[in-house]
Amino acid sequence: MASDDTETEKRIEEAVLDILKESDMASMTESKVRAEAAKRLGLDLSVRHRKKFVRKVVESFLTTKEEEAVAEEKEEVEEGEEEVGEEEEEADKRVLGNRQYECDDSGDPIICALSSKRRVTLQEFRGKTLVSIRDFYEKDGKQLPSSQGISLTEEQGRHSAMQFQLLKMPLNKLRDLLIDSVPSFAPHATPTTNPFLYVRPFLKFC
Incomplete structure (x- = not known):
């Protein structure tokens, strides 16, 4: 060949x-x-x-x-x-102001996690934005909000955030500041109103 x-x-x-x-x-x-x-x-x-x-x-x-x-x-x-x-990952996040927040499995922006099962999120309800502090539970691999918690308006949320910071102060300074602050977020309060009444509802979420 x-x-x-x-x-x-x-x-x-x-x-x-x-x-x-x-x-x-x-x-x-x-x-x-x-x-x-x-x-x-x-x-x-x-x-x-x-x-x-x-x-x-x-x-x-x-x-x-x-x-x-x-x-x-x-x-x-x-x-x-x-x-x-x-x-899809970007869709799981929302931009609020100049900050970008990760969203939970319900699509609500997560402001912060108070513990492994408790979060602060923002929710839309009847045209209003609410600050939601709730316990979460797992179902079908998703983290879902439970009925255990509290929902606040944005203004109430700002006041509660201020109260969390105030709770870190010495007791005497805290009382003085709360006395000055009560009329601004509780117009119905009187000068004799115990200012700690407005802090107590949030203590269990700290």
Whole structure:
């Protein structure tokens, strides 16, 4: 069986690959590739063993191209899934003011976690934004708010936050500040009203 030496086969392979890379694969055929390679090399590539060798090079080239196309398509799909994942992650967050908050499984922004099972969140109810301090429980892999807790308006929430800070102060200073503050968030209070009455409801959530 006739065959060419390694050097001749290498020249044929390089010529065929160059032609394939330069050509429009939609219109190129094996016979056209073989004819162009024969012209460039000055060799007769129509003989049986050379024709088979050219076919082998062409098929190898096409297989490689197909594998590259599949790999590229797979990469694009993975990138698309990654982008979707990022978009879903962003959808689980809300921007309030200049801060971005993570949302719970109900879609409510989490302001802070008071413990592993207690959170402060914001909820929309009848057109109003409420500050909700509630215990959470797990169901079907999700953290859901229980009925144990309290919901405050934004203004009440601001006052409760102030009260949490005040509770850290010495008792005598705390009382003086609360006495000054009571009229602002409890207009119905009288000068003799015990200011600690307005703090007590929140103590169990500290």
